[in-house]
Amino acid sequence: MRLTRTTVLAAGAALLLAGTAAVAAEKLHKMEVALPDGGTVHVEYAGDVAPKVVVEPVDPRARIAFDPFAELDRMALAMQARHQAMMQQMAALQQAAESGAAAPGQLTPGLVSVGNLPAGAHVSYFSSTTDARGCTQTVQYSSDGGSEQPKVTRASAGNCDAAASESAPTPAAAPAPAPEPRKLDGKDV
Numbered sequence: 001m002r003l004t005r006t007t008v009l010a011a012g013a014a015l016l017l018a019g020t021a022a023v024a025a026e027k028l029h030k031m032e033v034a035l036p037d038g039g040t041v042h043v044e045y046a047g048d049v050a051p052k053v054v055v056e057p058v059d060p061r062a063r064i065a066f067d068p069f070a071e072l073d074r075m076a077l078a079m080q081a082r083h084q085a086m087m088q089q090m091a092a093l094q095q096a097a098e099s100g101a102a103a104p105g106q107l108t109p110g111l112v113s114v115g116n117l118p119a120g121a122h123v124s125y126f127s128s129t130t131d132a133r134g135c136t137q138t139v140q141y142s143s144d145g146g147s148e149q150p151k152v153t154r155a156s157a158g159n160c161d162a163a164a165s166e167s168a169p170t171p172a173a174a175p176a177p178a179p180e181p182r183k184l185d186g187k188d189v
Helices: 002-025 060-065 069-098 162-168
Strands: 029-034 040-045 052-056 123-132 136-143 150-159
Touching: none
Parallel strands: none
Antiparallel strands: 029 040, 040 052, 123 136, 136 150
16 A cells, blocks of 8 residues: 555656646746837737737826827917917007007117116117128127116127228219200101
8 A cells, every 4th residue: 555655646746747847848928018009918828829918008098198299289289379479469569660659568669769778678789790801890789777878899800900991981972964865856757
């Protein structure tokens, strides 16, 4: 009896080892595939057996949070709002220019302000010209409203020495008198 029990236990151990080896040879493979909409597909397979496929959809609220087209739509709406605000400002300025009155918070276009600027107002003007010889001259006027005279900054670069000596004013010549028109006589007809 003892031999039978030992034989049965040995046979069971052998079958257990063989089964474990067979399962180890056919490992369960797992794969996850990302879907374009943000979902995930889980695939489990082993050997020649048909795979087990589980599709895990994405939460619709999460899809909206990470949708690049939703972000583009948000940016487009923000740009449209800014465009509309700028167009309203332009319409107010154009209407003020046509009526000759200043728009709220603006100076009237075309008017020159003489005297001190209101406190906190800042005016700046920048001009840059380049002639055919390559002389570039820049002038900048700026005023913060706190001083009588604006700050004037002048600079020049390039070949400006020859330009300075030749830029003396030249008197304008009077135009040549136009010839008198010829009178028609009987030969012309």
